[in-house]
Amino acid sequence: MYIEDIGESGLIERISNLVGVKNRDIVVSIGDDAAVVRTSSDYYTLFTTDFLIEGVHFDLSTISAYQLGRKSMLVNISDIAAMSGMPTYALVSLGIKPKTKVEFIEELYKGMLDISKEYDFAIVGGDTVTSPHSLSVNICMIGKVEPNFLRKRSDAKIGDKILVTGELGASAAGLFLLNSKIKMDDILVKSHFEPVPRLKEARVSAECGAHAIEDISDGLASEIFHICDASGVGAFIYHDSLPIAKRVRDVAEVAGKSAEDFALYGGEDYEIVLTVAPERVEELINRVQSETGTIVSLVGEIVDEEKGIFILTKDGIKKSITKGYDHFEKGVL
């Protein structure tokens, strides 16, 4: 049996089953955005890692070394945000191709370092090796969170409303523009290269009683599946409430695609999706907006598991939802 037959989620499930063992200091193991362990009485320690490979996750003809350095850190910070934590340290593993210029690696590091200053964490180590075919960047990020602020994907409750920060689909639209080489909207291309992790938004949401929090790395649909699976619930997504910028709709039209599909199935928006009890929705939306300037939209509700996971349109039509991007499934490789 090949990995493409079971997909990334199938592989992770098998690995989780193999690993299985827990000790009492492990609060969250494989299967959330970050692992959580007890290290001191004041804080849990968070661990997350993201592996970016040339030709799969980035293309050096379109992204600069500096931008790649920034992005490789930002995607990890987004995982820390999803636990409503703060980044503290990072380790950088680089697989470097022969005939790489020193200046290229220095630019990559400058991007990483600028992010470490902006988000107040330190790069403390790593490994540099030769990689014959592709530049490979693996970041391991360590973070911390006070126990009462930790938010897991298994925390969603039936009756919760589903909210998302910012707007969706911008990164997917930017990637479409890049690939199609249509010169149309630099802001979208920038949002593909420079995601903004929602650290503070997640923290304020946690303060306002958010239950489950996830960062949207593989499209909203995929994250909703994760939350439902981990929490044992179902979900309805309000098709016509998805926050989509006009510029994304314009690109979708040119692309002959649905803007909602960009939002649901396009990866790398790095917004957060969260669930919260109905009576706290208004407070949460207002506080996040006033404290961070980021809009928050109500896009769905958590329902009984047996009701499934569906999209509801304004005409009351229920559409089934697919799981979204899978790195390993056939046709994706």
Add this chain to the structure above:
Amino acid sequence: MYIEDIGESGLIERISNLVGVKNRDIVVSIGDDAAVVRTSSDYYTLFTTDFLIEGVHFDLSTISAYQLGRKSMLVNISDIAAMSGMPTYALVSLGIKPKTKVEFIEELYKGMLDISKEYDFAIVGGDTVTSPHSLSVNICMIGKVEPNFLRKRSDAKIGDKILVTGELGASAAGLFLLNSKIKMDDILVKSHFEPVPRLKEARVSAECGAHAIEDISDGLASEIFHICDASGVGAFIYHDSLPIAKRVRDVAEVAGKSAEDFALYGGEDYEIVLTVAPERVEELINRVQSETGTIVSLVGEIVDEEKGIFILTKDGIKKSITKGYDHFEKGVL
């Protein structure tokens, strides 16, 4: 300027200079076997990472998935041992080639998991992605050490004796046999595939007052350079005291090489080298042997920096020593 012009050590130096910033919780940053940070009052937390790439660090025609899983963990544990710490958690990043069998990845994980049970740590997360050309395995390992047991490579003192555990050159001899396809000695091949990290030996050495401790991943010469550079000292290595097994000498003879060169410049022995005040040498050797069964040999002394780094033969001849394996230098790539 290309990376092969400055080598791995030159690259790490440039990266260290770029990173530079320290905060008061960072005890050891880039440049030792592991990073050390203050997280609780009882323990420092250790972070290390090792990146293994197919075709560079391993060859799937000679190593099994299970062995690779074990080895990928063992090399990281060795870095934790070099700080005289204990492993606690690991994150596993895998770049997986298309058409990889699920069973292969499961075997890889079984190797990792068996090591996690033997050494009492937990795999808590990771990332799995597609890698078009080479299987890539990046492990990030977390460990802990009581502050009074931490040993750094910058801790060597003039007058210290230099000791090594076990025997040297076995992994290099095993690699030679593998590459030459000579069927000669399975024990050497096994020692190349299954290094035994010297966790307990390092800990007992620290209890006996060892100053600097390093694991020998790139040959003894390279580690001596690291210690001298970090501690601002020189070193004399006793050529005729290097502990080399008869089976390694036999292979060296067949290979037409010096067995001492296998010991000095061959990588991946994963023994430890340490320095200790002369008056504690005997106690250290005896205690490590009685508590772990591992022999410890006196192989040199730490001298003034201006005396340099040399090998002394029994005839009193001083030979200069080269830095050892560099992953990036010309001819190595």
